[in-house]
Amino acid sequence: MAIPVYxxxxxxIRTQITHGFISANNALPSENTLxxxxxxxxxxxxxxLNVLVNEKYLYSVPGKGYFAKKIATDKYLxxxxxLEVIKGKNKESRLMEVDIxxxxxxxxxxxxxxxxxxxxxxxxLLYSNKKLAAYDIKYIPYFTGIPIVEKEINYITFPEIIAxxxxxxxxxxxxxxxxxxxxxxxxxxxxxxxxxPVFIIEQKILDQEGSPIGWGQLYCHYQNCLIEGDSVIGx
Amino acid sequence: MAIPVYxxxxxxIRTQITHGFISANNALPSENTLxxxxxxxxxxxxxxLNVLVNEKYLYSVPGKGYFAKKIATDKYLxxxxxLEVIKGKNKESRLMEVDIxxxxxxxxxxxxxxxxxxxxxxxxLLYSNKKLAAYDIKYIPYFTGIPIVEKEINYITFPEIIAxxxxxxxxxxxxxxxxxxxxxxxxxxxxxxxxxPVFIIEQKILDQEGSPIGWGQLYCHYQNCLIEGDSVIGx
DNA sequence: GAGTGGTCTAGACCACCAA
DNA sequence: TGGTGGTCTAGACCACTCG
Numbered sequence: 368m369a370i371p372v373y374x375x376x377x378x379x380i381r382t383q384i385t386h387g388f389i390s391a392n393n394a395l396p397s398e399n400t401l402x403x404x405x406x407x408x409x410x411x412x413x414x415x416l417n418v419l420v421n422e423k424y425l426y427s428v429p430g431k432g433y434f435a436k437k438i439a440t441d442k443y444l445x446x447x448x449x450l451e452v453i454k455g456k457n458k459e460s461r462l463m464e465v466d467i468x469x470x471x472x473x474x475x476x477x478x479x480x481x482x483x484x485x486x487x488x489x490x491x492l493l494y495s496n497k498k499l500a501a502y503d504i505k506y507i508p509y510f511t512g513i514p515i516v517e518k519e520i521n522y523i524t525f526p527e528i529i530a531x532x533x534x535x536x537x538x539x540x541x542x543x544x545x546x547x548x549x550x551x552x553x554x555x556x557x558x559x560x561x562x563x564p565v566f567i568i569e570q571k572i573l574d575q576e577g578s579p580i581g582w583g584q585l586y587c588h589y590q591n592c593l594i595e596g597d598s599v600i601g602x
Numbered sequence: 603m604a605i606p607v608y609x610x611x612x613x614x615i616r617t618q619i620t621h622g623f624i625s626a627n628n629a630l631p632s633e634n635t636l637x638x639x640x641x642x643x644x645x646x647x648x649x650x651l652n653v654l655v656n657e658k659y660l661y662s663v664p665g666k667g668y669f670a671k672k673i674a675t676d677k678y679l680x681x682x683x684x685l686e687v688i689k690g691k692n693k694e695s696r697l698m699e700v701d702i703x704x705x706x707x708x709x710x711x712x713x714x715x716x717x718x719x720x721x722x723x724x725x726x727l728l729y730s731n732k733k734l735a736a737y738d739i740k741y742i743p744y745f746t747g748i749p750i751v752e753k754e755i756n757y758i759t760f761p762e763i764i765a766x767x768x769x770x771x772x773x774x775x776x777x778x779x780x781x782x783x784x785x786x787x788x789x790x791x792x793x794x795x796x797x798x799p800v801f802i803i804e805q806k807i808l809d810q811e812g813s814p815i816g817w818g819q820l821y822c823h824y825q826n827c828l829i830e831g832d833s834v835i836g837x
Numbered sequence: 838g839a840g841t842g843g844t845c846t847a848g849a850c851c852a853c854c855a856a
Numbered sequence: 857t858g859g860t861g862g863t864c865t866a867g868a869c870c871a872c873t874c875g
Contacts, residue, residue, distance in 0.1 A: 544831075
């Protein structure tokens with residue numbers, strides 16, 4: 368047989384769930400019952416059930432049994448970085464400015480730092496087909512002793528910039544998408560009208576303890592931005 | 603011990619990966635080597651490795667070994683439905699109109715149907731704190747014989763509407779977010795200015811074969827919409 | 838106390854890969 | 857050919873749940 372036994376079993380049970388024969392939060396037969404039904408060892412049944420647990424179709428409760436999950440219909444997976452949100456081909460980023468500044472109230476709040484701490488500002492302009500498309504600004508708390516290397520500031524995405532400060536596995540990123548009219552500064556930079564709306568994609572980078580280690584916004588003229596995602600089976 | 607052996611092993615290996623001791627695409631010691639090192643059975647090692655495979659830290663190649671994955675830094679999970687994207691509390695949707703229409707060229711293309719087929723149109727107005735916030739329009743191919751039940755048209759989210767036509771597990775949804783100036787129709791409906799931009803959240807529902815079974819847009823005044831997501835460890 | 842899932846073992850056979 | 861991961865078995869002990 369090409370298809371392993373445990374996969375046949377998990378396919379079978381998955382079908383029963385998707386076709387409604389096992390409804391949400393109802394118990395499945397026990398592992399021992401299933402191993403008799405399918406004439407396989409208990410470990411094989413466990414392997415099959417484990418597949419479905421990983422696929423979020425089932426959850427198990429020790430001492431009770433396995434239950435079908437009510438599926439979430441509102442989960443989407445988006446893949447994007449600073450350059451990906453811009454429409455068009457031949458996208459590139461150009462470093463505009465790097466500076467070390469005293470934080471204002473907003474920065475003190477967002478990065479949760481003391482007012483006497485300094486903050487590194489990295490500004491990029493993003494181009495699509497040689498045309499200006501977006502403006503990106505990032506703030507990172509400045510730690511004396513950790514030099515700002517050229518490698519960091521030339522990168523455009525946050526994980527790359529922060530990579531040599533902490534492990535990429537240890538960070539968490541929160542992202543929000545909204546829309547607004549540009550400030551005078553933004554409209555001047557992007558060479559657009561003050562009543563031309565801009566996409567604002569805001570990112571906050573948190574370390575393992577949930578403390579902010581980066582904050583930034585991408586401003587993009589409304590016609591230059593498109594964001595796409597796909598549904599996934601949820602938690 | 604409270605912590606099972608396999609979890610200690612997977613924690614150990616995960617730490618080695620996140621701290622860079624095992625770099626991307628490098629092979630791990632074999633299962634047999636690990637079972638000697640940790641003094642456990644091969645099945646326990648496999649359990650530990652399986653955890654990390656499910657967490658996307660590792661992948662395995664039959665006949666070769668286990669390898670650390672290069673992590674993706676650009677994956678985000680978004681949770682939202684038609685009501686969730688609107689800012690504010692006390693959100694509700696009100697059915698505005700249901701109709702069966704002849705499809706125009708756009709609909710024929712988007713739903714991939716023949717021009718003589720009919721299409722069900724469902725229009726909703728969405729309110730936040732009793733104030734009009736968004737306009738939602740959905741198109742579903744009309745199948746004679748399948749009645750449009752009241753249950754369907756009163757729901758606001760696509761999965762709910764389509765639920766009794768097909769299993770929710772069998773559908774896939776593609777979503778795109780963009781921004782534009784409203785048409786006259788949209789600006790009139792939302793009672794906004796024609797030069798006030800709107801968020802457009804477009805959804806396409808596909809069945810298992812990838813054929814469209816639903817298409818819709820949500821139009822939301824730019825100040826009423828906020829979309830948030832969190833990073834996830836990618837594929 | 839009987840049944841449940843959670844963990845762990847020791848062994849077996851297979852297909853695949855590389856030298 | 858020897859090592860790798862992939863599958864599967866039969867049995868064991870545990871903690872948990874529920875009547």
